Amino acid sequence: MFYPKTPFLGNSLLEGEILKVNSAALSQLLEWLCQTPRVTTYRVNRLRTNVDTHKKQLKDVLSKRYGQRAPRIYGLADLPEVLCIAPLEAELVLREPDPTLKEIIVDTSCGAALLRGAHIYAPGVLAMESNTQLQECVNVYADLAGKCKRGTTTRYESSEKVFLGVGKVLMQRYQLYNNKDEAVTGIAVEMQSNVSGVPSLGDLSCADALLQNLPSIVCVRVLDPQPGERILDMCAAPGNKTTHIAELMGDNGCVVALDNSASRVRGMQTKLNSYRSIQAHVYDSTKAVAASSDAACPAAPPFPCDSFDRILLDAPCSGLGNRPQLLCSIKQAKVLQSYPNIQRRLLGQAVQLLRPGGILVYSTCSVTEAECEGIVAWALRKYPELRLVDATPRYGGSGLPLPDLEATQSSLLQRFGPCKDIDTVGFFIAKFQKDSK
C-alpha cells in the first residue's frame, strides 16, 4: 500500500531548506513527518477538576468502545496535568481496505486528522460514490495528487491515494454537495478504525480537559509561570497555551494575551472569559513596545520596556513539525524563508518588554534549523543581555548543532524530532533569561 516518505513529494528545493547544516538527518526527518504520533494527550484543567476523576471518565469512554481491549491511560512524571492514551493493540489495527466496501476520498489535512483519531467533517470529503447510504461503512482514502474534484461520484482511481481507515457514513451526497448557499458543517463520516492505531474517538475536549500535543504542554511548563506574576503571551490564539499559563498560576496574576488576528481572538474569547487573570487584545506584537517608557504599565498594549516577568513567544512559523503530514501545503522555498524575519522582529520586542532577570520562552511547531536553532544563535549574538537556560522539564532531545551555537548551548534547547523514546509532533523550545541590571 502506497504511503508517502516525504511531505514534499520529492520537491528537493523545499527539502533542502529544512536542515542545511545537519542535512545527513534529513531523510529520517522527512519520513518521520509523514508518520502519525500514536499517543493521544489531554491536558486536564486542575482548576476545575481532578485528574483521577477525568481519567475515570476517559476510561469509561474507551471501555464502552473497546471493551476489555481498551487502550491504557497513563500519566507523566513531571506533568501532573497530562493524561496519555496509548495506541490500540496491534491486532486491532486495520491494515488493508475491505474490497466489499464503497470508497470516499478526503483531502490530505482531513486525512492527517483522522490518522490522529478524528472523525471526518463535511468540508474534508472530496468524493463519495453514488448511492452511498447513511450508516454504510466505507473505505477512506486521502488524495495525495490533489486531483480529485469535490463532488466526484465515481470511484477515484489514482496511484497516489492512500488508504487510511474505515468509517460509517453520517451524511449523504446531497447533504454534502447540494447546498450552494451555506458551508456544510458537522461530522460526515464517523471513523470506526484507522491504519495508525490511534483510537478513533474524535476530539473529547471539554471545559475540564483539552486535546493538546505534548510539546505544547511542555512548552508552558518550561516557561514555569508563577502565581502573582505578570506574563505576556505574544502570539496567543487559539489560546491553548494561554489557558495553561493561567492554570499553572492558579488564575492569580495577570496574563496578557495578544494576537494580530481579530477573528482568532474572537474565537478564543469565550474560552478565556472563564479565567479572571487573562486579558486578550487584538494587537500586532511587532509593535508591542511603547515609544515612551514614562507611564505606569497600561492595561492594554503598547507596553513600556521591562513590563513582564515572563514572556512566551510561540511564534508564527511554517508548521513543518505537524505530524502526520501527508502533503505539505507550502510549495515555495521563499514562503519557508519568510518566517525567520517575523520571528526575529517579534523576539526583538520580547527582549525589550522583559524585565531584567525575567524569562523568555521562544517556541515553534517547526523543525527547520532557520526557525529554531538559527533564531537562537541570532538572538544570542544580537542581545548580549540574553543567556540560555536549560529548557526543562525535558521530554524532547537537544537542539541541533550549528556552527555559531556551542554544543553546551544546543544541549540546553529542546527539540522534538525523530526519537525512539517519545512519539509526538515536531516542536522546538528555547528558554532565555535576561541579565539582571
Ligand SMILES: C[S@@+](CC[C@H](N)C(=O)[O-])C[C@H]1O[C@@H](n2cnc3c(N)ncnc32)[C@H](O)[C@@H]1O
Ligand atoms: C503558533 S500560533 C499560536 C498558538 C498559540 N500560542 C496556542 O498555543 O494556542 C501563532 C499565532 O501568531 C499569530 N500572529 C502572527 N503574527 C502576529 C503578530 N505580528 N502579532 C501577534 N500575533 C501574531 C497568528 O495569528 C497565530 O494565531
